[in-house]
Amino acid sequence: MFAVTFFAAVASGTTFTCTPTRVWDGDGPIWCAEGPKIRLAGIAAREIDGTCRPHHPCPRTSGTKSRDALVALLGTSRGQSREGHILVAAKPLSCVSHGAGKSDRTAALCRTAGGVDLSCAMIRGGYALRWEQYDPGRELCR
Secondary structure, X not given: OOOOOOOOOOOOOOEEEEOEEEEOOOOOOEEEOOOOEEEEOOEEOOOOOOOOOOOOOOOOOOHHHHHHHHHHHHEEEEEEOOOXXXXXXXXOEEXXXXXXXXXXXXXXXXXXXXXXXXXXXXXXXXXXXXXXXXXXXOOOOX
């Protein structure tokens, strides 16, 4: 069992590093070895149980397929925790905070070491949809 430690969200506009250690679903959270938990900014994926929350964009792709696509973008799976999180081996991400997400999460745009924007890759792959409420200027994936 892993210890639960709560970190405040990373301040909006701050650039930070996240070395992913575990993932829940296709838009996060992504747990970072450095402390924060990330929710990918500007997108929505199905919940891991296959549902979509009311008033959220709802992609066709299942929650499990979306999560697995995010894991593949990050690196490789190292198995599953007792809580159901997918454990990952991944190189550090470069992220920019968009401020607080839900609870102790940081909404962020993140790029892999190879320069892949995770939010855009999830949209382009059909694993998530752009969420207009959080990207009103359509800045995401230009």
